[in-house]
Amino acid sequence: SYQIKQKMESNDKFDSYLNEITKTNKDIEEVNFDEIDDDLAAFQEDEMVKQALQRGVDLKKYGRDLEKDLKICETDLIIQHVHNNPQVIELNQQMLQCDEVLARMQDMLQSFQDDLSNISKEIKYLQDESLSINIKLKNRKSIEEQLKKFIDNAILLPDLSAAIISSDINENFLNGVISLNNKLKYLSQTNPSNDGSSLDIPPINTYVGMTLLPELEKLKIRSIIKIKDYFINQFNSIRSPKTNIQIIQQNSLVKYAPLLQFIQQEMPNVADELRTMYVESMSKTLQNLFKSYYNQLTRLDLIVATKNDLIVIEEASLKSMFTQKISMSKRIDTFSLGDRDKILDQIESDPILIHLALAEAQKYPYEALIRSIIKHLSDAATNEFLFVIDFFKTSPKDTFNRIFGRTLSLILENIENYLLSCYDVIGILLMIKVTHAQRLVMQRRRIPVLDAFFDRISLLLWPRFKQVFDSNVKSIKNCNPKRLGPVDLTPHYVTRRYSELVASILTLQTGFDAMGIGGGGETMLSHDLQIIRTEMIGLLDRLSLLIVNKKDRIVFLINNFDQILSLFQERRIAGEELQRFEDLLMQQREFYAEEEVNNSFSRLITFVVQTEKEMASLASNESSTSKTNSGIILDDTIVESLVREFASNWRNGIQQIHDNVLAYFANFRSGTEILKQVLTQLLLYYTRFQDIIKKSYTKQPTFTRDIVSTATILMEIKKYSRTF
Numbered sequence: 001s002y003q004i005k006q007k008m009e010s011n012d013k014f015d016s017y018l019n020e021i022t023k024t025n026k027d028i029e030e031v032n033f034d035e036i037d038d039d040l041a042a043f044q045e046d047e048m049v050k051q052a053l054q055r056g057v058d059l060k061k062y063g064r065d066l067e068k069d070l071k072i073c074e075t076d077l078i079i080q081h082v083h084n085n086p087q088v089i090e091l092n093q094q095m096l097q098c099d100e101v102l103a104r105m106q107d108m109l110q111s112f113q114d115d116l117s118n119i120s121k122e123i124k125y126l127q128d129e130s131l132s133i134n135i136k137l138k139n140r141k142s143i144e145e146q147l148k149k150f151i152d153n154a155i156l157l158p159d160l161s162a163a164i165i166s167s168d169i170n171e172n173f174l175n176g177v178i179s180l181n182n183k184l185k186y187l188s189q190t191n192p193s194n195d196g197s198s199l200d201i202p203p204i205n206t207y208v209g210m211t212l213l214p215e216l217e218k219l220k221i222r223s224i225i226k227i228k229d230y231f232i233n234q235f236n237s238i239r240s241p242k243t244n245i246q247i248i249q250q251n252s253l254v255k256y257a258p259l260l261q262f263i264q265q266e267m268p269n270v271a272d273e274l275r276t277m278y279v280e281s282m283s284k285t286l287q288n289l290f291k292s293y294y295n296q297l298t299r300l301d302l303i304v305a306t307k308n309d310l311i312v313i314e315e316a317s318l319k320s321m322f323t324q325k326i327s328m329s330k331r332i333d334t335f336s337l338g339d340r341d342k343i344l345d346q347i348e349s350d351p352i353l354i355h356l357a358l359a360e361a362q363k364y365p366y367e368a369l370i371r372s373i374i375k376h377l378s379d380a381a382t383n384e385f386l387f388v389i390d391f392f393k394t395s396p397k398d399t400f401n402r403i404f405g406r407t408l409s410l411i412l413e414n415i416e417n418y419l420l421s422c423y424d425v426i427g428i429l430l431m432i433k434v435t436h437a438q439r440l441v442m443q444r445r446r447i448p449v450l451d452a453f454f455d456r457i458s459l460l461l462w463p464r465f466k467q468v469f470d471s472n473v474k475s476i477k478n479c480n481p482k483r484l485g486p487v488d489l490t491p492h493y494v495t496r497r498y499s500e501l502v503a504s505i506l507t508l509q510t511g512f513d514a515m516g517i518g519g520g521g522e523t524m525l526s527h528d529l530q531i532i533r534t535e536m537i538g539l540l541d542r543l544s545l546l547i548v549n550k551k552d553r554i555v556f557l558i559n560n561f562d563q564i565l566s567l568f569q570e571r572r573i574a575g576e577e578l579q580r581f582e583d584l585l586m587q588q589r590e591f592y593a594e595e596e597v598n599n600s601f602s603r604l605i606t607f608v609v610q611t612e613k614e615m616a617s618l619a620s621n622e623s624s625t626s627k628t629n630s631g632i633i634l635d636d637t638i639v640e641s642l643v644r645e646f647a648s649n650w651r652n653g654i655q656q657i658h659d660n661v662l663a664y665f666a667n668f669r670s671g672t673e674i675l676k677q678v679l680t681q682l683l684l685y686y687t688r689f690q691d692i693i694k695k696s697y698t699k700q701p702t703f704t705r706d707i708v709s710t711a712t713i714l715m716e717i718k719k720y721s722r723t724f
Helices: 002-026 033-044 047-055 059-083 085-154 158-165 171-187 207-238 245-266 268-300 340-345 354-359 366-391 396-419 425-445 451-477 493-509 521-544 550-570 576-600 602-621 636-664 668-696 702-706 710-723
Strands: none
Touching (some): 059 085, 085 171, 158 171, 158 207, 171 207, 207 268, 245 366, 268 354, 268 366, 268 396, 366 396, 366 425, 396 451, 425 451, 425 493, 493 521, 521 576, 550 576, 550 668, 576 602, 602 636, 636 702, 636 710, 668 710
């Protein structure tokens, strides 16, 4: 069948091609030969045509064979159709049944399509409804948020309202008042709220504002009365004895500071009244506390100096009432610094505890009492100023000044009264430094409320210091040396008192700039030290005049100057004062060396001085001539006697000098220096004596053999220097 089918298809193709050719021949004139060529080319591409052409098949014969085969195939097909007729009929019936089923399915699908169309319409409708509802929901949420803001801003919750009405002041009451204050502020607005919660309507013009605001005002008045009573009770409790004020301030006042701010905003006159009541209560409390503390401190006061404790004290004042002995305790204690300056390292230490000090029977100089009371004051001022800032918020400095005005005046008055009878110049200077140290403490705390107080203390202390210091200067200047007791070669007690005073002042003066004294105080102090130094040097000169012997006068001045320098060096004092007395000491040592050498070798010294003077005079007159000798004719007898006298007595003379230095000067270091200086002076004179002999004699006389060599004298000097 397959082969027949292929042949039929080939024949059909061939017949169609022949038909095309036949048709083409009919109208040959209309044929497009280019198309024919294309068709022939396409036909030649056919596989069967290619095979036929390759085998050389006769097309006509091939066509007849093909037609014959087609007839045979047609006959076979008819036979097969007749044979399969029942199956064809059955197939036809099945196809009809399928058509019916498909028709029913088509109707069903059409119905489904109609239902789906309706559902789509409903879905679209629901989508539109959902979009509309969503928009409505958003609008309602927006309105709800604005209404919620409005309600939150305008309506006072019942529990907060109940807390305000309740009798206790606590956290709930505080929160209720804060909420009430916010509601009042909101509903009192005459313009629409900035957050849009009032919907472009001024809150005061809303129905809620018009109906609720009067009720809130009543609640406000009730809460203000309650707050006022609470604060009045707290202010009164501050006055109670043994009350811990800081606990009340922190737990009962600062904690509820917003309540006072509420009153300040709503009723400023009531707030001012409360401020005045607190100022009065706290002012009286502080005044009483510091008054009591100061009175107790005065029981611990150690009197260091009286009006008679000056640098120059007459001998009668130093003697005891029942004996003629001089009390040495009265000589230097007043001006000795000792360990009193340690208080400057205790500026921020705890104040003095009265009960402990009384139990231990302790006494303190007044600068320690001042440090203690100013320390208390600084701490109290710091706490109070910070409290005023936290509690009252406004005008803190004015409020502080009103609170502390009485207390500061009380302290200043007490200090002024004490200074009227204070003659402790070192104590006053320490008080000046303590005061400024406390000023620096307050500056570090950044609490500048006591600056005026510290200035006023300084204005009390500096004039009093000047007055007491000048009294000491006058005691030196106006004293009668004859009434100061016997004057011997040892340091006078006035010298010790003077050196103690100056050393103490100079010790405290160190770091004045760092302590911020300034303001002319340091210049004034330096000037006063120069004045008292000049007066003291003058007094020592007047005292030395009471000594008959010149050398003893020099020894007296050396010992006194050495006393001053020794104490300065012991206290590590440097500067102009030290240099000035070193210069004076060196000058007196030179005088002593000259005097001591002259006493032991007077003939030799006199001869050298006179001869050198004559030689110098002759040299000046004959300056144009050049000579190998002095031109002076010396007395050989005198020169020989001097040489032999020195050769026989020089060791004894040096021994005498050594013994004198030991007797005159107790200070080992100073005595050593003086001995060296005297022996050096002796050696210089003897060297000059030898030079005169060499210049006066061209031929050395025989007595020159007895001249002691310089080396021998140096060896002897070194021996005494080692054994002093």
